Amino acid sequence: QxxxxxxxxxxxxxxxxxxxxxxxxxxxxSSYFMAWFRQxxxxxxxFVATVSGSGDRTYTADSVKGRFFISRDSAKNTVWLxxxxxxxxxxxxxxxxxxxxxxxxxxxxxxTAYDNWGQGTQVTVSS
Numbered sequence: 293q294x295x296x297x298x299x300x301x302x303x304x305x306x307x308x309x310x311x312x313x314x315x316x317x318x319x320x321x322s323s324y325f326m327a328w329f330r331q332x333x334x335x336x337x338x339f340v341a342t343v344s345g346s347g348d349r350t351y352t353a354d355s356v357k358g359r360f361f362i363s364r365d366s367a368k369n370t371v372w373l374x375x376x377x378x379x380x381x382x383x384x385x386x387x388x389x390x391x392x393x394x395x396x397x398x399x400x401x402x403x404t405a406y407d408n409w410g411q412g413t414q415v416t417v418s419s
Contacts, residue, residue, distance in 0.1 A: 293407075293408060294316050294317070294407075294408040295316065295317035295318070295408075296314055296315070296317070296390060296408055296409065296410035297314065297316075297411075298312060298313070298386070298388045298410040298412065298413040299312070299313050299314075299413065300312040300313050300413060301386060301413030301415045302415070302416070303417075303418065304378055304415075305417070305418050306379055306380055307378065308378050308417075309374070309375060309376045309377075310375045310378065311372055311373065311374050311375070312328065312372065312373040312386055313370055313371070313373075314326065314371045314372075314410060315368075315369060315370045316390065316408075321345070321369070321390050322366055323345045323393050323394075324345055324390045324391060324392055324393060325342050325343065325345065325391050325392075325393050325396050325400055325405075325406070326342065326364055326388070326390050327341065327342035327362075327388070327391070327400065328342070328373045328388060328389070329387045329403055330382075330384035330385065330387065330415075331385050331387070331412075332381070332383060332384040333384070335384075337387070337403055338353070339353050339401040339402070339403070340352070340353055340356055340362075340373065341356070341360055341361075341362035341373060342362065342400045342401070343363065343364050344393060347363065347364045347366065350363075351401065356375075359376050359377045359378075360373060360375050360376070361373070361374045361376075375415070378415075379417060380417045381417075382415065382417050383415060383416050384415060385412040385413065385414055385415075386412065386415050387413075388409070388410040389403070389406035389408060389409050389410070390406060391406035391407055392407070
C-alpha cells in the first residue's frame, strides 16, 4: 500500500487559481498512473485528470479541459494539478490516486482502477 499525501487545497474566489500537489510517502511511483478525482458535496466521486508513469500521456475530463492541467516530476516524485479559472461548481474534495500502469490500461478514468488513495483536500470556490 502506498501512502499519498495531498496539499494545496483551500478557499478561492471564482476565476482564481490553485495548485494541488500529491507526493507518495517513501516510494517512487514511476510505473504508476497518478490521477486526481473529486467528490462534490452530495455527489459521486468523479474523474478529473490522470498522467502516465513517464508523464508522456495525460487525460483530462471534459468538464475541466482547458482549465485544469496535470503534471508530474519524477525527480521530485510529485504530481500536481494546476487549476485555473475556477468555478463554484469545482467545489469538492479532491483526491489523489495511484494505480499500476499495466493494470489500468484503458480504464484510467475509473476510480476502481486505482488501488491507492490520499486522504483528500478540500477546494472551495466562492462566487
